Amino acid sequence: MNEQTVTPGTATAPEVAEVTRTPEAPEVAGTPEPREVPETPETAETTETAVPPVPPAPPRRVLRAVGRWTAAVLAFGVLGTGTAFGIASLERTDVPGLATEGDGRWAYPKLSLPALPAGSPRPFSTGNPAEIHHADLRDLLLPAPAGAVPDKKLTGGWISTETFVAAYRPQNRASVAQLLKDAAPRHIAARGWTMPDGTVSRIYLVRFNSTAFATRLIDDLYVGSSAGTPLDRTEAMEFDGSWGSANDIENLSSFVFTEQAPFGAEHVRQAYTLAGDTVALIVHERPGKRETERIPFQQTVILQNQLLA
Template identity: 75%
Template sequence: MSEQTVTPAATGTPAMPETPPPVNVFAPPVLPPEAPDASPKPPRRVLRAVARWTAAALAFGVLGTGTAFGIASLERTDVPGLATEDDGRWDYPELSLPALPAGSPRPFGAGNPAEIHHADLRDLLLPAPAGAVPDKELPGGWISTRTFLDAYRQQDRQSVAQLLKDAPARHIAARGWTMPDGTVSRIYLVRFNSTAFASGMLDDLNVGSSAGTPLDRTDTTEIDGSWSSQNDFENTSSFVFAEQAPFGAEHVRQAYTLAGDTLALVVHERPGKRETDRIPFQQTLILQNQLLA
């Protein structure tokens, strides 16, 4: 089976050179070490810094500017741990990087030290896979701040709204869909005026060693130890979490990705007592990261 090639859309500038696709995407889990014995608590600021870097050690960014999007096209036997007849991956369409305004650099390319995404944010949203039923509220276009706030618990929406007033987002785009097995997928992209504002939002949501401000319909959510840190690519940093048993009426997996001036939130949830499948969630996150890298 041949690999897909990411084809940059036609622009007035030459296409970006191709680089090899990522490998060992789903390497064996690297579980966090056992917690040490209790000791005096360090100051809050130190705790938050340690939390961020601990989570970053478990994070997994993907380098994907002008490259093949390997996870969508690799033979299952090429991916360690997925050599099965049916590993559950979804059938995404061939992906391509969107066109840029004339003279604008890629977000992490030379001449763009601020790491600004100049492409239309809506074009950076991952398209839905085959068999998906689109979410009418999240059709892949611009959404209001109010719609974005619906991702969080009712009692936390006011505080998140205040964060977005203090560091207003330039744009928010989102796409959602439901798969035949009932899995609901939602992807939000929030672009800020600078990388500092995007990173600050992640801090203010208290994302790090925990999932921070809880999402709607979640109970106990912890770092997902199945998310491998063996491949640590440049440009994006992901913080990946999964709801732990016992969970409520649905099981939720979620991840935040910091990519320059843009913060992404990827959510998969499945109603009922069965856990949301890990492989399509990680596949979705990887492909979305590649579009942002």
Template identity: 90%
Template sequence: MNEQTVTPGTATAPEAPVTPGEAMAPEAPVTPEASALPAPTAPTVPAPTEPTEPTSPAPTAPPRRVLRAVGRWTAAVLAFGVLGTGTAFGIASLERTDVPGLATEGDGRWAYPKLSLPALPAGSPRPFSTGNPAEIHHADLRDLLLPAPAGAVPDKKLTGGWISTETFVAAYRPQNRASVAQLLKDAAPRHIAARGWTMPDGTVSRIYLVRFNSTAFATRLIDDLYVGSSAGTPLDRTEAMEFDGSWGSANDIENLSSFVFTEQAPFGAEHVRQAYTLAGDTVALIVHERPGKREAEQVPFQQTVILQNQLLA
């Protein structure tokens, strides 16, 4: 998986299953043989003999059961030692893309370029620092847009620059555009920037960033669109949008609030995934559409949301 992390200004191969050895048949108990006691004889006085060196008693052989147990444990230790060494060597010798859990290619993620946070004007704080109570993004909003991944065909209308209110409102159903336009007029956003692209599998991606004068106005837009437990005001070409249960708290970024939804079957001519993120004074809307009655892939969508959120954090 090609996971990038944003820098300022800029799981192990499964071990081969261990096949247990054949079960050992239980040993028959060893019983001492009976011996006849010698008949008592009259005590005799031994004749004097030449002194001899003392001899140590012959060691008693341990029972066969103990020997077999020791043998089995020794074999087990050797087997696991060889297995562990082989596994460690195998992982160390593999390329990173070959180790499950550490893969960077072939797991569905898109190949985004290396990301970095844009430079701030001299003396300007970051949006969630203690000296910025209004949570303002002082960087150029266009520089906070996620770049397109490798293989993408750029959208000629959403090029990463400024867009008009009308272009943003066109993301919603025709019958809802007038009300959304009125919300923006009342909240008076400072800027709207957007970027879009199409991937080789036909997935169309669009990212909109709407920046206001403070977090209060951005929060008001989220509320007025009724985004929260529901997807709120419907986007164009969407049917039944439901909360995406695959999005977990582990994907959340501190200080940001994300609302992630996916279209439920049966859907129309395309499947849509969408997410809103409230990031201080800025609202992000991220949309993936895949035509042909095929679902827009979950992995690249969540990847896109996470990376865009990192740029806004």
């Protein structure tokens, strides 16, 4: 918003008094003559200078009212903009606790970064140009929110390549398995859960020996302007226009997509995040003809990204 600048006037105090003084009323037929007022030096000077009539200034209470309405409009504008980016602007430990009635966020537990081995730098610090995650990959998985029923297969521990590949369509699993064989990931960890509304959530973390291998997986899956290699039970996936740059976290690259209507037996939202030597795949799917809620999905992506940053 451009800042308005008010240029101060150059008139002196006496001149302002003369301009704003109310002129004498003209004589009107049938109107009783006004009482005589003793002439003072001030009124005499006014009469001699013959200052032309000037409309009276608007009452101060009107100006105050206009100011209040202007401030209210600006405040609502700021609030509207802030709502769009509110999730992204919150601190790591603040997002779960700030859910309000009806906003749709899930109640995640308070988050904290895991301890690192002695002398090991964080992935994007100046002492770690290779952007390696030295923390246990399982400790970097986002925990399930309150009310979730844990997935018995994706418990937050290590999973096999076959389990990860099962996230893709049957006809694409062989090619994805070959990509992983060529890139030789160090570890794959995953956690899943189901919420009371039926939304199924799955998070996979795949760590490689270097950033180059992680980047190569994203490229070989053709993830970028499109969702790339289709996941199982998905139809037409398109870029999610509601995900803005304000949601991105420094040093990480996220690719967020949502399934377009008409969709199949469930509606799917998915996101890939490239975080140094690690690739995250986050999936929310909701059975039936109801769309998967956007706010808890983006909340999940942001919180998981914060743990990887």
